[in-house]
């Protein structure tokens with residue numbers, strides 16, 4: 860027996876509820892990755908200016924803490940279509956996924972554009 864995760868294909872949102880959820884997950888994903896990537900050089904620059912090891916240690920701990928919160932938030936977010944965790948299937952986890960690992964609901968930009976469904980106000 861071997862472990863082989865089944866990858867569903869990318870699937871566009873089918874109604875306004877799914878579209879709204881997909882847009883929310885997409886924003887959350889962008890926020891988490893932007894923070895993770897952009898804050899590292901900022902901290903390096905602050906480290907060069909303020910040469911205090913204890914101060915930087917505190918900043919890095921805060922940075923890691925917020926990273927953890929953002930990735931857990933995205934990681935445990937339920938899929939708007941199937942209500943399962945978007946980035947986790949059993950023991951398999953993919954924090955970089957652009958689709959639900961259970962039903963394939965896509966949060967790629969190209970799959971959220973030019974849809975015939977409208978967002979409910």
Ligand SMILES: [Zn+2]
Pocket residue numbers: 938939940941942943959960961962963964
């Ligand atoms: Zn799903």
